Amino acid sequence: MKALVKEKAEPGLWLTEVPEPAVGPGEVLIRVLRTGICGTDLHIRNFDAWAQQTLRTPLIVGHEFCGEVVEVAPGVEDIAAGDLVSGEGHLVCGKCRNCMAGRRHLCRNTVGLGVNRDGAFAEYVTLPASNVWVHRVPVDPDVAAIFDPFGNAVHTALAFPMVGEDVLITGAGPIGLMAAAVATHVGARNVVITDVSPERLELARKLGVSLALNVAERSVADSLHELGMHEGFDVGLEMSGHPQALRDMIANMTHGGKIAMLGLPAEEFAVDFATIVTSMITLKGIYGREMYETWYAMSVLLEKGLDLSPVITDRFSYRDFDAAFDTAASGKTGKIILDWTA
Incomplete structure (x- = not known):
């Protein structure tokens, strides 16, 4: 089968022929239909310091996907050939304290699809049945392919109550955009999103x-005045990983405000902890998706009319992966979809 492989410990990806994966005990074989390009995939392609420390080559990359089930292992229930599915890309041990308590998203032994084991940028992929999400309600395959990052957005956006609240989102990348859509859909009063990209x-x-x-032109404080807000933001969603974005967010929160942080900083940085303490601000780190409450919430949000179509801006055949990755790396687009049927 065709697959996008990190063949060598150097920048680049290679489209090559690899053996089709065999279904193991408790697993499902999926014919991949669509995949989404993630920032993690860009790091892997560039082979930056993180990728150099994390990857073992050769590796099939990719973790955002949807596909059609073609085979299930004996004993697997509630999944059948022909089902449209997405995959939870965090494979957990099932034995640590958090897994045993049902907090699988906190597993300290998590293995990442397309990072620590062969991924989904291929014509076929296998996953444990427990990591397969069956779409019981019709969903566009392009949207089904981005359930992984959509889940990050939903997990972050629903970390704190949103109804009637004033929300600040720093970072209008694809996940920040999806979080903005969720915040608006569930009843936030004002939703302000910041970035420096006019396109995003x-x-x-x-x-x-x-x-x-555009924070290159105006400040977050300006948005408070423009919207007639007097006490600051109730909820902050930090999606950028940029130090100044978090500092600006902290400076413009109301007393008792709550911040959910998904953006991953490249290095340590200082923040005003005196304000965090005296304003009694809550900071909560977010990683991945809650298994599988977030997935349920995603499906219901779509079922009740949440429209993610503006977030998907470009589509390519998997054969044109270099152009697709270059487009994703431009920082001017939403989600990029690779079509594995084209």
């Missing part, structure tokens, strides 16, 4: 945010 801010406007703010 325009995508945010299409999603119905109250204000898309």
Whole structure:
């Protein structure tokens, strides 16, 4: 089968022929239909310091996907050939304290699809049945392919109550855009999203945010005045990983405000902890998706009319992967989809 492989410990990816995976005990074989390009995939392609420390080559990359089930191992129930499925890319041990308590998203032994084991940028992929999400309600395959990052957005956006609240989102990348769509959909009063990319801010406007703010031109404090807010933001969603974004967020939160942090900083940085303490601000780190409450929430949000179509801006055949990756790396787009049927 065809697969995108990190063949060598150097920058680049290679489209090559590899053996089709065999179904193991408790597993499901899936014919991949669509995949989404993630920031992690860009790090792997560039072979930056993180990738050099993390990867073992050769490796089939990719973890955002949807596909059609073609085979299930004996004993697997509730999944059948022909089902449209997405995959939870965090494979957990099932034996640690958190797994045994049902907190699988906190497993300290998590293995990442397309990072620590062969991934989904291929014509076929296998997954444990416990990591397969069957779409019981019709969903567009392009949207089904991005359930992994959509789950990050939903996990972050629903970390704290949103109804009637004023929300600040720093970072209008694809996950920040999806979080903005969720916040608006579930009843936030004002949703402000910040970035320095005019293209991404325009995508945010299409999603119905109250204000898309270019912080290269105006400050977060300006947004408070523009929207007639006097006490700061109730909820912050930090999606960028940039030090100044978090500092600006902390400085503009209301007393008792709550911040969920998904953006992953490249290095340590200082923040104003005196304000965090005296304003009694809550900081909560977010990683991945809650298994499988977040997945349920995603499906219901779509079923009740949440529209993610503006977030998907470009589609390519998997054969044109280099152009697709270059487009994703531009920092001007939403989600990029690779079609494995084209």
